[in-house]
Structures are given as structure tokens and as C-alpha cells.
Amino acid sequence: ELNKQPEEVFDIVCKLGEGSYGAVHMAIHKSSGHTLAIKKVPVDTDLQEIIKEISIMQQCDSKYVVKYYGSYFKNSDLWIVMEYCGAGSVSDIMRLRRKTLNELEISSVLRDTLKGLRYLHGLKKIHRDIKAGNILLTLEGHAKLADFGVAGQLTDTMAKRNTVIGTPFWMAPEVIEEIGYDTKADMWSLGITSIEAAEGRPPYAEIHPMRAIFMIPTKPPPTLKNPEDWSHEFNDFVLRCLVKKPEDRATAAELLEHPFIVNAQGPHILEEMIRDAKEIAEANNMAAAQMGLEEVDSGTMLRNDDGTMMSWSAGEEGTLIQHPTYNYYQTAQSLRNQMQQLMIGGKIPAVARGGPSNNGNANSPMSHLPPEHAQALGALHQNSEQFANMADRSLSAIGAPNDTFPSTLSSQTVGSADFQHALTSENFEFLRGLTMEELIRRKNTLEDEMDNELKELQRRYQNKRQPILDAINDKKNQMTL
Amino acid sequence: PVTSNVLRAESTVENLNIIHGETPEWLRLYSQADLKFDNLLEWGLFSEGDLQKYSELMLKLHKQEVINVVIQYERLRKAILREIDQRAQGNHPLMNLMQPHP
Ligand SMILES: Nc1ncnc2c1ncn2[C@@H]1O[C@H](COP(=O)(O)OP(=O)(O)OP(=O)(O)O)[C@@H](O)[C@H]1O
Ligand SMILES: [Mg+2]
Numbered sequence: 001e002l003n004k005q006p007e008e009v010f011d012i013v014c015k016l017g018e019g020s021y022g023a024v025h026m027a028i029h030k031s032s033g034h035t036l037a038i039k040k041v042p043v044d045t046d047l048q049e050i051i052k053e054i055s056i057m058q059q060c061d062s063k064y065v066v067k068y069y070g071s072y073f074k075n076s077d078l079w080i081v082m083e084y085c086g087a088g089s090v091s092d093i094m095r096l097r098r099k100t101l102n103e104l105e106i107s108s109v110l111r112d113t114l115k116g117l118r119y120l121h122g123l124k125k126i127h128r129d130i131k132a133g134n135i136l137l138t139l140e141g142h143a144k145l146a147d148f149g150v151a152g153q154l155t156d157t158m159a160k161r162n163t164v165i166g167t168p169f170w171m172a173p174e175v176i177e178e179i180g181y182d183t184k185a186d187m188w189s190l191g192i193t194s195i196e197a198a199e200g201r202p203p204y205a206e207i208h209p210m211r212a213i214f215m216i217p218t219k220p221p222p223t224l225k226n227p228e229d230w231s232h233e234f235n236d237f238v239l240r241c242l243v244k245k246p247e248d249r250a251t252a253a254e255l256l257e258h259p260f261i262v263n264a265q266g267p268h269i270l271e272e273m274i275r276d277a278k279e280i281a282e283a284n285n286m287a288a289a290q291m292g293l294e295e296v297d298s299g300t301m302l303r304n305d306d307g308t309m310m311s312w313s314a315g316e317e318g319t320l321i322q323h324p325t326y327n328y329y330q331t332a333q334s335l336r337n338q339m340q341q342l343m344i345g346g347k348i349p350a351v352a353r354g355g356p357s358n359n360g361n362a363n364s365p366m367s368h369l370p371p372e373h374a375q376a377l378g379a380l381h382q383n384s385e386q387f388a389n390m391a392d393r394s395l396s397a398i399g400a401p402n403d404t405f406p407s408t409l410s411s412q413t414v415g416s417a418d419f420q421h422a423l424t425s426e427n428f429e430f431l432r433g434l435t436m437e438e439l440i441r442r443k444n445t446l447e448d449e450m451d452n453e454l455k456e457l458q459r460r461y462q463n464k465r466q467p468i469l470d471a472i473n474d475k476k477n478q479m480t481l
Numbered sequence: 482p483v484t485s486n487v488l489r490a491e492s493t494v495e496n497l498n499i500i501h502g503e504t505p506e507w508l509r510l511y512s513q514a515d516l517k518f519d520n521l522l523e524w525g526l527f528s529e530g531d532l533q534k535y536s537e538l539m540l541k542l543h544k545q546e547v548i549n550v551v552i553q554y555e556r557l558r559k560a561i562l563r564e565i566d567q568r569a570q571g572n573h574p575l576m577n578l579m580q581p582h583p
Contacts, residue, residue, distance in 0.1 A: 176497075213548070428560035434564075440565070443561045443562070453550050461512070463516055464511065465543075471524035472529060475525075
């Protein structure tokens with residue numbers, strides 16, 4: 001059946017929602033009549049990696065982890081076929097009811113989630129994307145972990161349409177700092193998810209996600225906003241998850257013994273909440289139908305309400321200026337030095353000059369090197385030599401060859417240039433020349449300015465990585481031909 | 482006023498460096514260079530493994546640059562807040578609205 005076209009195998013019923021990688025649809029498996037969920041992810045690279053990851057996910061077999069049945073490649077979409085969870089995600093339910101969960105509901109959901117995590121962690125697998133949106137509920141109130149593994153593999157794809165760093169609110173400090181992490185990272189995210197379930201959103205959700213990135217590693221661990229509204233047990237559960245040092249953080253197995261979890265009720269406690277959400281969802285769809293609209297697109301609503309995705313997905317293109325940065329100069333300088341060290345007597349040694357054609361040359365002092373290495377060195381040379389020259393030229397074009405910035409810039413009238421200059425030179429003196437009104441206006445536009453700059457970065461790196469990805473694809477194609 | 486808490490946060494933030502010395506200088510230069518020079522590079526000369534590595538490193542460089550931009554804006558934000566704070570404390574608020582500092 002895997003060789004058939006997916007639309008011969010499934011009937012797509014409706015769209016269930018949309019996430020950062022693509023949209024999820026409800027589907028009927030034609031030959032068995034089973035209801036399934038299909039996630040359609042647009043992919044342009046590294047398909048093999050993703051498929052490999054999905055096949056690992058397929059091997060996972062736990063009541064507490066959403067089952068993956070397989071995948072199809074259709075046009076440039078990857079279809080990931082998985083188990084359907086009729087009640088949607090915990091965040092869907094909160095959004096529909098405009099209501100957060102109470103402690104009984106939270107503990108019941110957390111117990112299943114912990115069992116899912118204990119299973120995955122026992123297999124030495126890290127989920128990487130624990131949040132209310134990835135905890136799905138069946139109509140009976142069983143909670144299951146979704147999106148396991150996909151997150152890690154799709155970051156590449158995601159880097160292209162979204163932001164490289166992703167939504168940081170659930171990330172453990174060690175993940176943000178990229179200092180190596182393990183299954184304990186999921187336990188931090190679980191603590192954040194507990195707060196999300198209780199308060200409707202994760203800590204720092206009101207501030208810009210990129211600024212949150214700095215809060216998480218530097219500030220003390222977050223706690224429930226109003227601890228007195230919650231039991232000692234729930235407060236303590238959150239406390240045990242949100243420990244900065246991963247080695248001092250509780251494991252999933254340990255927390256299954258926690259009083260908050262041991263005393264949790266079964267899935268029936270969630271029935272009312274689930275029924276309630278279903279009714280609201282149906283009423284919404286009815287109302288939309290009466291107004292002659294299409295079915296309410298809950299995915300779009302999700303993205304609009306929760307503000308966290310805001311300008312992070314590509315929006316309208318602002319006009320942007322490319323700013324010379326101090327960094328740029330240093331890098332160019334250092335490359336030049338490096339190149340000079342490689343040159344002997346002002347000339348690039350023949351060893352380094354040779355491209356792939358030189359590989360067989362027995363006289364070459366490099367012949368003892370593995371051909372790959374020699375090739376790389378040759379390529380490096382051809383390339384970087386030109387780049388060193390080019391860097392010289394473009395630097396003088398920008399006109400900032402000194403590490404102290406030219407006075408022409410700072411003497412300009414107060415405007416955007418001053419700000420750009422201040423940003424790169426760390427000289428904020430000019431602020432004293434502004435009126436209070438100007439200061440306040442500047443403060444208020446800072447985040448927009450930053451967003452624009454980050455969008456520009458996004459574009460630049462997309463352009464920079466594309467040739468590398470193309471070259472990788474070429475190599476892969478050469479191998480299969 | 483700048484609390485010690487803010488200062489501590491600031492110094493840790495400055496240390497947020499995810500590039501741990503594994504990036505060749507020429508790749509950093511490439512990441513910074515004007516796009517019009519990019520056709521000079523012949524990526525096909527590298528092995529697939531190297532290319533894979535460079536592609537990952539480019540992602541890391543991108544992340545680091547995002548971090549750097551955010552750090553820069555955080556510093557500017559703090560400088561602006563400090564300036565507003567000083568004026569609010571130092572002088573009559575109406576004076577500040579009307580004339581800039583010398
Ligand atoms: N297996 C499933 N069964 C039922 N509904 C699902 C299933 N998977 C996803 N959904 C619905 O589709 C929505 C979008 O899911 P998706 O995983 O694409 O995004 P997300 O979880 O919100 O964010 P992210 O992309 O970070 O995972 C979910 O919120 C949920 O409502
Ligand atoms: Mg999801």
C-alpha cells in the first residue's frame with residue numbers, strides 16, 4: 001500500500017490545525033475505515049534524515065505516545081500518518097474553552113505525560129518539544145505525547161521559513177546555551193508545560209521570544225505566578241522540574257512517585273472538559289456554516305491568539321539596510337592573517353593550490369593526505385583567497401576600516417544612523433542629546449527594529465546556506481545515478 | 482536604577498556563545514560577505530560530509546548572529562531606560578520634555 005498514491009489510500013476529511021512545520025488533517029483510511037491524522041510538512045531538503053527519524057518513531061510502541069504509521073512523499077510535501085486523538089491538544093482545549101485547567105485535570109494529564117516520557121527516556125530518546133500543544137487527548141481522556149522526534153529533524157527545514165531558534169519559552173537553559181543536553185531537558189519543558197496548563201501560557205510569554213532567550217538561562221527558575229492559589233504538592237512538582245542544573249532535576253520515573261501524581265485521578269476526570277470543548281468547537285463550526293463561511297480554521301486562530309508566533313513567521317518585507325558590523329571587520333582581518341600565514345614567500349604553496357586534479361600527483365607533499373583532505377584544502381584555498389581580496393574591497397566600500405568608527409557617522413544628525421552606530425560601537429552618549437519624547441519613541445520601536453534586522457539575517461543566511469544544500473543534493477544525486 | 486540583578490543577568494547574557502571554536506575563519510567570512518561574491522565559492526569541491534558539516538555550522542553562525550543582535554538591542558534598551566530614569570529623577574519632568582540635555 002505504501003507504493004500507492006496517498007490519496008488513493010486516504011480520504012482527507014478536514015483540517016485539524018496548523019503548527020510551525022505544516023498543517024494537520026483528519027483522514028479516513030479507505031480500506032479499514034479507521035480515522036487517522038496526517039501531518040503535511042513541506043520539505044525541500046534532507047528527506048532521508050526525516051524518513052529515517054520517522055521509521056524510528058514507528059518503532060515506538062506505548063499507549064502514552066502517539067503512534068506513527070508511516071510516511072508518504074507527495075509533490076514537495078511529506079505526509080506523516082499518525083494516530084488520531086479526538087480531543088485535540090491540551091492547548092486547543094484551553095483555547096476553545098477560554099479556560100485553564102484545574103489541579104485535578106492537570107495532575108491527570110501529567111501522569112500520562114510522565115509515563116510517555118519515562119518510556120521515551122528509557123529508550124534514551126529525547127522528545128525536544130514538550131508543551132501543551134504537543135500533548136494530545138483521546139475522547140476518553142488519555143493523554144499522549146505527539147511530535148516526538150520530528151522537532152529535531154525538522155529544525156533545518158524550519159530554519160528556512162521561520163526563525164532559527166524557534167519558540168524558546170519551553171526550552172531548558174542548557175538547550176538554549178547549546179552546552180549539550182539529555183533527557184532532562186524534557187523535564188524542564190514539562191515544568192513549563194505545567195505552568196502553561198495552570199495559567200494559560202508559559203512564563204515570559206508576554207515578552208519578545210528573542211528576549212526570553214536571555215531570561216531563561218539568567219533568571220532564577222520560574223514558578224507559578226500565584227503559588228497560594230495552588231496546593232503545596234503542585235507547587236512542589238513544578239519546583240522539581242524547574243531546576244537549572246540538569247543533574248539536580250527530577251527524572252520522569254522519580255516524578256511518577258511524586259504525591260501530586262500518585263494522587264492523580266484517572267482519565268474520567270477529563271471527560272467534562274473534553275465534552276465542553278467539543279461542544280464549543282461544534283457550535284463554532286455551525287455558526288461559521290450559517291454565516292456561509294467555510295469551516296472555522298482553528299489553526300489560524302491558534303496562531304493569532306497566542307501571540308507567541310507573531311512576527312516570527314515571515315511577514316511583509318520591510319525595507320532594510322545592510323549594516324556593517326564590527327564583527328565583519330575582525331573576521332575579514334583574521335582571515336587575511338590566516339591566509340598570509342599559509343603563503344610562503346608571498347606565494348601560495350603549490351600543495352595548497354591543487355584542486356581535485358592534483359590528487360594523483362606523487363610529488364605533492366600532500367599525497368600522504370587522504371584525497372578528501374587534499375581536495376578540501378585546495379577548495380579552501382581557491383575560495384578563501386578570493387574572499388580575502390573581496391573582503392578588502394567591500395570593507396573599503398563600506399568605509400569602516402578602523403576599529404574606531406569614523407567620526408562622520410557619529411556627527412550625523414540624530415536618526416537611524418546614530419542608532420545603528422550606537423549598536424555596533426556600544427557608544428550610547430548620543431542618547432543624552434535626545435528629548436524625552438524621542439527617547440520614549442525609540443524605546444517603543446526597538447523591538448520592531450530588531451525584528452527587521454533579524455528578518456534580514458534570516459534572508460541572508462538562507463541565501464548563504466542554499467548553495468551548500470544544493471551542493472549536497474548534487475552529490476547525493478551523483479551517487480544514485 | 483540598575484539593580485545588581487540586572488547586572489548579573491547582563492554579564493551572563495554576554496557570555497552566550499554557542500560557537501565553540503569549531504568554525505573555520507573562512508566560513509565565518511563567507512557568512513558575512515556580500516552575496517554578490519558567493520558565486521566565487523565552488524562548494525562542489527568539498528566532500529558531502531564536509532558540506533554537511535558546513536551547513537550545520539552555518540546554522541550555528543546564524544543562531545549566534547541572532548543572539549548578538551539581540552544582545553546589542555538589549556544594551557541599547559538598557560541605556561535608553563537608564564537615560565529616561567536619570568532624567569526622571571534628576572530634573573523637573575516638564576523641563577525634560579521641553580529641552581534636550583546639553
Ligand atoms: N494526531 C493528532 N490527532 C488530532 N489532532 C492533532 C493531531 N496532531 C495534531 N493535531 C492538531 O493539529 C494542531 C497542529 O499540530 P502541530 O503539531 O502541527 O502544531 P503544534 O503542536 O501546535 O506546534 P508544533 O509545530 O511546534 O508541534 C494541534 O494543535 C492539534 O490541534
Ligand atoms: Mg505539535
